[in-house]
Amino acid sequence: MKLSKSYLPDPKEIERKYYLVDAKDIILGRLAAKVATILRGKHKTIYTPHLETGDSVIVINASKIKVSGKKLQDKIYQKYSGYPSGQRCLSLEQLLKKSPEAVIRSAVDRMIPRGRLGYAIRTRLRVYAGDKHPHQAQKPIPLVISEEKK
Numbered sequence: 587m588k589l590s591k592s593y594l595p596d597p598k599e600i601e602r603k604y605y606l607v608d609a610k611d612i613i614l615g616r617l618a619a620k621v622a623t624i625l626r627g628k629h630k631t632i633y634t635p636h637l638e639t640g641d642s643v644i645v646i647n648a649s650k651i652k653v654s655g656k657k658l659q660d661k662i663y664q665k666y667s668g669y670p671s672g673q674r675c676l677s678l679e680q681l682l683k684k685s686p687e688a689v690i691r692s693a694v695d696r697m698i699p700r701g702r703l704g705y706a707i708r709t710r711l712r713v714y715a716g717d718k719h720p721h722q723a724q725k726p727i728p729l730v731i732s733e734e735k736k
Contacts, residue, residue, distance in 0.1 A: 595632040595639060603641045606726035608717075609690065610647040612733060613654060618693035620731050621645065625698065625707050638703060642710040644726050649686035649715045653678065663692065687713040 605624055609617055623629055627639030653661070661678040681689055690713050698704045712721065 593632070595634060595637065597637065600632070600637075600639055604721060604724040604726040605641055605643050605729040606719075606721075607643060607645045607729050607731060608647055609645050610650040611652055612731050614651050614689070614693055616733075617645070617651065617731055618690065618697055620729075621690075621694050621711065622697035624729070625694070625710055636703065638706050640707060640710065642724070643712070643729075644719050644721050645690055645711070645713045646717050646719055647715075648690050648713050649682060651682075651686075651690065658682075663688075686715045 607617065607621060621643050624643050625640045627633050627637075627641070630639055633639055658679040659677055663676050663678070663681050664673060666673045676684070678689065691711065694711055695708060698707050712719065
């Protein structure tokens with residue numbers, strides 16, 4: 587029985603593109619899911635789970651995202667330093683005021699696997715609170731994320 591060879595892309599021949607996502611009035615979970623898919627490379631035909639085949643994503647207007655329900659008050663972000671009394675808790679509303687980039691980065695990070703490959707994938711995400719970004723030279727392709735449920 588002869589087995590057919592499956593295609594394995596060479597890391598040198600993978601084309602990288604930049605996508606620009608405007609997060610204004612987009613629900614946080616939908617935005618994070620779409621961005622994680624592009625970073626991972628699942629939108630490409632050459633997707634391979636153990637290779638970095640994805641593209642770079644620039645997210646602007648991170649401070650203008652939407653969430654449903656009472657998540658602004660109820661959703662809690664926790665961090666712990668390891669020392670006694672070292673646990674810090676912030677609500678989504680507080681974190682959006684303090685660092686809106688951290689909200690989107692955290693949501694996307696949790697949708698990408700841990701490990702060496704995941705850490706490499708995370709470096710291609712750029713998040714900005716306002717509508718200005720320094721990546722005009724990369725000629726980013728605008729990406730529209732639908733607002734409604736499908």
